[in-house]
Amino acid sequence: MTEKVLLVDDEQEFIDTLAERMRNRGMDVETATSPKKALQLVEEGSFDAVVLDLQMPEMDGLEALRILKEKRPEIQVILLTGHATVEKGIEAMKLGAMDLVEKPADLSKLTEKIQKAQAKKMILVEKKSEEKIKNIMMSKSW
C-alpha cells in the first residue's frame, strides 16, 4: 500500500528534491514550506506520516507537532533536525513524536520509519473503528 507522506521544511530545494526521491520509490508525497500550510493540508487530507523540520520560521516545530497531534491524534510525526539537543528530543517524544531523524537523513532509514509510521497509524485507525463499532453495538438494543 502506498505511503502518504507530508514533508514540512522551510528549505524549498530540500523538500523538492527529497519529495522527488520519495515519489521515485512509490510514495505519495505532498510538501509544505511552513507549519501553517502543513496544518491546513493535514486538515484537508489524510497522511500516514508527517516529516517535520524542528526549526522553522513563524512556528517552532514542537509547537507544530503539538497542534498536529491535537488535530489528528493518530497522525505519525517524524521530526527532522539539524542538531537536536537531548531536551528537545525528550520534549518531542513527550508530545507524541514517533521518531527524530538528524539531517542529512539517510533515505533508506527514513523510508523504514515511514513504513513503520504507516503500520502504526493503521493499527490506531483500526482500533478506533473497532471501538466505534463496539459503541454502536452497545447503544443499540439488537
Next chain:
Amino acid sequence: MNDSKFAIHSEDGVRFFGETVASVSHEIKNCLAIMNESAGLLQDLVMLNQKGKPLDPARIDRIAQQISGQIKRADTIVKNLNSFAHSSDVPEKNIDLSETLSLTLALAKRSAANRGVSIHLTLPQKKIMITTNPFFFMQVIRQCLDFSMATVNPEKVVEVILQLKEDNIEIVFKKLEDLENQNQKMFIMEKLEIMLEKLGAHLDINDERSEMCLVFDSSHQK
C-alpha cells in the same frame, strides 16, 4: 566591576558565542542535507537509466547547479563563522563598522527567520572605521537586535541604519513598539551596561520615534 556582574557578563558572552555557533551549524546542516538529497537524486537517475529510462542532460545540469549553489552558501556561512570566531582574538582592533555590522546581522539571520522577522540594513557609502573590541561590539549589536525583534512592529520588519551624525557614529534600530515599557528598557540597559562601558558607547531609547540608538562618539574613529 563586582564579582556577580563579572560572572553575569562572562556567562552572557559564552551564551552569545554558543547560540551563534549552534545557529550557524544548523544552517550548515541544511546545506549538507540539500547536497545529500541532490547526490541521492543523481544516483536515482543513474539507476533509472540502467533500467532503460533516458537521462535528461538539462535535469542533470539543474541538479549540479543546485549542488554548487549550496556549496557557495555553505562557504559563505563558514567564512562568517570563521570571522566571528576570530573576533575574540584581540581585545582591541581597528574594524570596518559596515563589515562587522553586516556580519553580525548575517549570523542572526536564522534567529530572525525563526521569529518571522525581516532585517533591513542601510549602510553609509563612506567606510567608518573604529577601534574597539570586536567581540563585545558584535555582542552588543546582537543584544540590541534581540531586543528589537522582541519589540518589533506588526509588519515584523526591523530597520537597522549605520550613520554618521554630527560627530557621532550611530547604529539605529527602527520600527520598534511598546518602548514605553520601563521594565523592558531597564532590562536591556542593565544587560548592556558593562559592555557599553567597555566599548565607550551609550544607548538611547526613544519612545516617540520608536527607535533605539547605539552611539559612539567620534573619539573612536581611526
